[in-house]
Amino acid sequence: MSQLPMPMESEVELLMRNAQLRDELEPYLDEAVDLVSIRHMSLVEENEFLASILAWERAPTLPISQWFEPELKLPKPETLTDSELSSLLWQTIQQLYNQRIVLALTDHLSDRQLYCLIVRDILPAYEKRIAEQRNFLHWHCLQDNDMEGWLKYYATDIERDQWREENGVEPPAQQAPPFPRKMPRKPSNMN
Secondary structure (H helix, E strand, O other), X not given: OOOOOOOOOOHHHHHHHHHHHHHHHHXXXXXXXXXXXXXXXXXXXXXXXXXXXXXXXXXXXXXXXXXXXXXXXXXXXXXXXXXXXXXXXXXXXXHHHHOOEEEEOOOOOOHHHHHHHXXXXXXXXXXXXXXXXXXOEEEEOOOOOOHHHHHHHHOOHHHHHHHHHHHOOOOOOOOOOOOOOOOOOOOOOOO
């Protein structure tokens, strides 16, 4: 069964929506909203931008574990066999994805290390929960200061060359990550 196309909003409706969004954003105004100009964006794009800012400002900040009903609580890793942990890890990865949380840069971590990172760092982390279906939270599982790991496992040739030029040293040898995974990703048809 095909869906009927949504009727286009009229210019007047778009302008009214724009005024409404700007009124609702007034308490949160800063220079980001001031940068939006009809000369740089279509009215539809501007309204989408303003609506996304409003959604961000109104979104509750909760521990990720509380994004789930009931709250997602995982067993301690030391209580699980490798097989149990691996199975539970993949269930958890899918549950996170269903809440629009995408894990990236995981291939350097064993299943146990990734599970521990989810339990220790991801589930207790306070993040904005935005109801908009197009928004995904991307969680990079490589520590921010782990430049060696990034250069070794994830950096492209161009990024490695740029790093070499900026630092005047050879980056560590490129290696295939020890635990390659096919992780769920944000659908390519979403912004």
